[in-house]
Amino acid sequence: MGNDPAKVVKVIKENRDITSLYIEGYDEAFTRRRAGSFLTLKIMQDDGWSEAHPFTISCAPEDPQLRVTIKRLGEFTTRVHSLEPGAPVMVAGPYGLFCKDIDANEYIVMIAGGVGITPFLSVLRHFRNIRAKNRILLIWSNKGLEEAFALDELKAMTKDIPLKIVHNLSREPEGADMARYADEAFPDVVYESGRCTRHLMKKHIDLSAKPAVYLCGPPPMQDFVIGELEAIGIDPKSIKKESFTWKGAK
Numbered sequence: 420m421g422n423d424p425a426k427v428v429k430v431i432k433e434n435r436d437i438t439s440l441y442i443e444g445y446d447e448a449f450t451r452r453r454a455g456s457f458l459t460l461k462i463m464q465d466d467g468w469s470e471a472h473p474f475t476i477s478c479a480p481e482d483p484q485l486r487v488t489i490k491r492l493g494e495f496t497t498r499v500h501s502l503e504p505g506a507p508v509m510v511a512g513p514y515g516l517f518c519k520d521i522d523a524n525e526y527i528v529m530i531a532g533g534v535g536i537t538p539f540l541s542v543l544r545h546f547r548n549i550r551a552k553n554r555i556l557l558i559w560s561n562k563g564l565e566e567a568f569a570l571d572e573l574k575a576m577t578k579d580i581p582l583k584i585v586h587n588l589s590r591e592p593e594g595a596d597m598a599r600y601a602d603e604a605f606p607d608v609v610y611e612s613g614r615c616t617r618h619l620m621k622k623h624i625d626l627s628a629k630p631a632v633y634l635c636g637p638p639p640m641q642d643f644v645i646g647e648l649e650a651i652g653i654d655p656k657s658i659k660k661e662s663f664t665w666k667g668a669k
């Protein structure tokens with residue numbers, strides 16, 4: 420970690436529990452980051468710098484500011500949500516290899532649970548910026564659409580790159596009328612109810628196209644999805660995973 424603090428320059432409330440911080444004044448090592456890498460963040464408290472917590476850099480690697488998109492869960496993330504522009508922070512990184520070489524795959528399947536979308540947002544923002552040709556299916560599971568964010572940006576991306584998005588809204592009962600969510604201007608954004616089951620995935624994943632599968636979400640969701648993917652013939656060992664599990668630095 421560098422000795423000089425960086426600075427929060429912008430704060431965007433993505434939804435009730437998710438906030439993005441834009442950070443400037445970081446170490447030049449971050450200019451060599453890859454899409455989907457993460458940093459560790461310390462904030463200033465009454466008794467000095469906090470412990471460091473990991474967060475994915477949710478913007479594209481070519482973006483001039485660092486952006487982190489943080490869900491309020493416990494003490495630290497609740498304090499993060501009250502930061503304002505000008506707040507000093509310490510950032511270290513970039514770390515992580517989750518999406519390393521993701522661009523080498525012709526057909527990519529991204530499966531995200533909740534805020535586990537952040538590494539994929541970074542990759543998609545990069546792919547959009549460079550007009551990548553890779554074919555992508557994003558399956559994003561949330562309890563309801565109000566827990567999602569960046570919805571308009573993602574919709575627009577389906578016009579810029581070969582991207583199809585499945586919003587899996589788990590609180591909607593099986594058989595619910597999901598057509599009410601659809602927007603005919605964006606036919607590549609579709610909505611599915613219930614859990615992220617083998618049936619849902621078989622319906623949307625082109626299994627004949629040898630998908631490279633990337634998964635990021637809470638551990639129980641990951642375990643369930645891996646079992647369902649195995650049931651449709653995807654080798655669990657081939658799935659690339661990032662877990663956001665953070666038990667603290669104690």
Ligand SMILES: Cc1cc2nc3c(=O)[nH]c(=O)nc-3n(C[C@H](O)[C@H](O)[C@H](O)COP(=O)(O)OP(=O)(O)OC[C@H]3O[C@@H](n4cnc5c(N)ncnc54)[C@H](O)[C@@H]3O)c2cc1C
Nearest residue numbers: 472473474475488489490492493494495496534537663665
């Ligand atoms: C590589 C990596 C990348 C990450 N990227 C992001 C990101 O982009 N955005 C983001 O919001 N978070 C991300 N996280 C998770 C984030 O670091 C933690 O949620 C945060 O540090 C928790 O701090 P806290 O003090 O607020 O919560 P704690 O006090 O540590 O936890 C509060 C409560 O939430 C539970 N909890 C903690 N973390 C999780 C979790 N991930 N899922 C479910 N329950 C949890 C705890 O068991 C506890 O009950 C990432 C973690 C890792 C390891």
